Amino acid sequence: MEAESGLSTGVLMFIPYRALEDRVFAALAAAGFDDFTPAQARVMQRIGPQGTRLTELAAQAQITKQTAGFLVDQLEKAGYVRRVPDPTDKRARLVCGAEKAWAAKRVADAVVAEVEREWEAHLGKRRMKQLREALTLLREITDPWA
Amino acid sequence: MEAESGLSTGVLMFIPYRALEDRVFAALAAAGFDDFTPAQARVMQRIGPQGTRLTELAAQAQITKQTAGFLVDQLEKAGYVRRVPDPTDKRARLVCGAEKAWAAKRVADAVVAEVEREWEAHLGKRRMKQLREALTLLREITDPWA
DNA sequence: TGACTTCAGTCAGCTTCCCTGACTACTTTG
DNA sequence: CAAAGTAGTCAGGGAAGCTGACTGAAGTCA
Missing domain, CATH: 1.10.287 (Helix Hairpins)
Incomplete structure (x- = not known):
């Protein structure tokens, strides 16, 4: 592409980010946490201490609530989260980290x-x-x- | 925890990167280039002026050669690239940008x-x-x- | 030269991620 | 109480990636 340090500032930012992400996933896998995927992690990261609603997770991760639901299903099966009824709203359930x-x-x-x-x-x-x-x-x- | 923000430096890098990427894709779509995907673009970006081998593209984009082949197929159908025989190696073909x-x-x-x-x-x-x-x-x- | 090994690329089959659209169940509000 | 809005699910599909097994061409070496 370009000659010198001609990479765009954007690409220059992506390189270290990607390197960091790789390191984190490698370390997690080495520690035995190899049963979840990057997408699941992105959702899990956003669970608050008291639990968070599915819709809220979807909005923050910028995915649809259907996708979020699917990912939370998998996380639940793997034992990372559990769903509890929201005491303040019977339509909703809170996704809580285990x-x-x-x-x-x-x-x-x-x-x-x-x-x-x-x-x-x-x-x-x-x-x-x-x-x-x-x-x-x-x-x-x-x-x-x- | 820093005073300014609790975000890791890695995440701080990702935010502008993502914003840039979104802008570029929006502009491309607005200019009529709406028939390719981010993954295809990542491969296309790495095609050299004289053309590049599929295996080389795969290595640079950090995907398997099968995936690269699939993406190049789509790019070829959409008219962005063409494949020409490599004159120096009859096993290989060069992916060239159109x-x-x-x-x-x-x-x-x-x-x-x-x-x-x-x-x-x-x-x-x-x-x-x-x-x-x-x-x-x-x-x-x-x-x-x- | 002929037998290995290596490399380019393809084919087949699968998983993961994410989407849209349509739906049920519950809440809120006028 | 009826209407509108919100939480979440179900069904179906497409895109992007993987592994494994393969062909065909090139390079290597005894």
């Missing part, structure tokens, strides 16, 4: 922290801070929700 | 440039430069190939 989900989250969080330390070691404290600052600012005009 | 592909690329490149200008306007010239610098450095330890 202990297995929190255990996986602890592993994932540890890897993210480790990778960020590696990045900081490579960039130096100053540049890492600038990077986060620029990205946080950029979020203001690129984050469609929040 | 004029329609280059036209789409021109549209995409224009949108990328436009979005980058918007980002620079929001961040300021200095911060944009720092951002690209940090990301380029980060590529050294996160880009699995090159």
Whole structure:
């Protein structure tokens, strides 16, 4: 494509993101959490401490409620979540994380922290801070929700 | 947990990337290039000026050669690429971009440039430069190939 | 030269993810 | 209470990816 460092800023962002994601999934698999998929993880990530409604999960993950329902079914079978009736609305049920989900989250969080330390070691404290600052600012005009 | 936002640096990178991708696809669709998918685009992007082998495309896009073959089939039907025999190796064929592909690329490149200008306007010239610098450095330890 | 090995690409069959459309059950509101 | 809105499911389908098994061509080496 282009000659020099001619990659677009967008692509330059995607490369480290993808590398991080790969690391997290590898670590989860190594720790025995190999029975869920990236799509399921994306939903699971968004479950709040008190549980979250299916419709809410779907909206946040930007998928249809049908897809979310399918993914939650699989997560339920694998023992990561359970569905409990919502006491405040008899139409709804709350998707709650099970202990297995929190255990996986602890592993994932540890890897993210480790990778960020590696990045900081490579960039130096100053540049890492600038990077986060620029990205946080950029979020203001690129984050469609929040 | 940082003060500015609790999001990991990886997620912070993904947000603008996704926003850029959405913009590019919307612009392509608006320009009439609505007959290909993101997956097909990811393959098409990697076709060199003189054409590229299927196996090479698969490796670069990090998919199997079967999947790549399937996507190239679709691109061929839609008129974006054609396959020609490789003169230097009778086993292989070169996937070459057709004029329609280059036209789409021109549209995409224009949108990328436009979005980058918007980002620079929001961040300021200095911060944009720092951002690209940090990301380029980060590529050294996160880009699995090159 | 002939026997292995390697590489390019295809075929067949499968899973996962995600969609639309149509539906039931319950809540809220006028 | 009737109408409108919301939570979730069911049915069906398409896109994208995988593995495994294969053909045909090239390269290697005794």
